[in-house]
Amino acid sequence: MHKIIPVAGPSITKKEIDYVTDAVANGWNENANSYISRFEEAFKSYLGRKYAISLPSCTSGLHLSLLSLGIGPGDEVIVPDATWIASSAPISYVGATPIFADIDPETWCLSTETVKPLITKKTKAIISVNLYGCMPKYDNLLKLGIPIIEDAAESIGSKYKNKLSGTFGVTSCFSFHGSKTMTTGEGGMLVTDDDYIYERCMILRDHGRKPGDILFQNQEVGFKYKMSNLQAALGLAQLERIEELVGKKREIFFWYKEALEKGDAICGLNPEGLDVYNSFWMTTVLFKKELGINKFNIVKELQNKKISTRPFFSPLSSLDAYRDSSDAERAKLQNKNSYDICSRGVNLPSSYYLSKDDVLFILDNVGLVV
CATH class of the missing domain: 3.90.1150.10 (Aspartate Aminotransferase, domain 1)
Structure with a gap:
């Protein structure tokens, strides 16, 4: 009888096993963030972005992106109608209204023709999804002058005009779910070049605690949106391949x-x-x-x-x-x-x-x- 053929699944080699084994054996105490730091450094270098923040999912990255842009109740965010709900759910998390734009049949992504008619005074961002690895015409979308949050969950390694997926948004967010091209089991990454967005996300992802605060005095109510060192070890090995x-x-x-x-x-x-x-x-x-x-x-x-x-x-x-x-x-x-x-x-x-x-x-x- 023919084996069950899975719809997706990762490639795991000795490199991944060695890195994760090392993290299990040695990644504690003063080494507790060793692979997290290496993974974030390698990821931002791969894309040529200023900052990379490891997270538990792409969804959490989109959520932090919206929060860092100050988006909330009364605001509208344009998102493609053809996508997984993880692209739009964070809009609801912050109390904003999702506006569902049609896709371009030639790209399966947003286009200026589908987005422009939906822009109002309430429009505060566009979540652009690189669906199944496809890419929209980003040069046209960027001309609209509205902050673009790039949902690159499905498109690591894709390029538009020779520029990598993950380089087009004010923030760009990736998924490392077990079904994705590269995986950490579950996980994600947010990248940005904006100092303020980076600082806001770093506080919000750790229960409102400022990085390096050894007194643990929370500035606000935030979220537990951190990747583990074990996941980062797996992610680093995957990124190197x-x-x-x-x-x-x-x-x-x-x-x-x-x-x-x-x-x-x-x-x-x-x-x-x-x-x-x-x-x-x-x-x-x-x-x-x-x-x-x-x-x-x-x-x-x-x-x-x-x-x-x-x-x-x-x-x-x-x-x-x-x-x-x-x-x-x-x-x-x-x-x-x-x-x-x-x-x-x-x-x-x-x-x-x-x-x-x-x-x-x-x-x-x-x-x-x-």
Whole structure:
């Protein structure tokens, strides 16, 4: 019987095991933050950013970003309708209103055309999501003059006009969840070049305690948003292999692309425009409209064949979580691209241990269930 093919999963080598073992054995007392410091230094150097703050998740990074910008009740934050709820939940955490923008069908990301009509006097930020490794046209978005928080959870290693994902936002936030291109099990990183934002985030992530305060006198009520030294050890080892990891993701994508080009054109794949280098976190198929497929049925039928997949994220405005949102009804009527693309997409297995034979087996079964 064929083994279960996971939808995602990390690449763990002796390097990761050695670093984590060292952190377990020696990363205590005066060495308690040794790997955290090394990981943050290496990460900001990789991106060429001034500051890097290790965190328990990308979500916590987005949350701190909004707080550091002073965003709260009465404010609006524009976010793509087609994304995972982690991109928008922090807007609700701070009491602001999420405004759901449509995506560009050529990039699967925000564009000035979808964002501009939604800007009001209440708009305080744009959360721009690099969906499935795709990248928007950041030079155009930046011209809008509104602070951009870059949600780079899914796009480490991607580039727009030869600039790395994570270099476009006033803050940029990454995820190191176990399914991501590089992992710390759970974890995230916030990067910024802004001194004030860095200082605010450093206080807020440690229960409102100023860094270096040995008297533990909390300045305000903050959050417990710190990464452990063990996680940082794993993250450092992964970061030192980042080119290899991104290269493997791209190899997997092109295995799928090559095989699909030889068969019936039942679907397309993640876009990669002329100015974009896509790290292809998850290879995602977009079935042709005329097939009339139900993405949830595809996922369930492939699971029965021991192939784990995920449905393309559902539009945020369609979720019960946002049924009372003031912008949901407008978004449902206007965001044609989001509703179309989200309805036809399925994330295919993209684990590092996937073989070319696995890809052919997966596509054979996709053809059968379609």
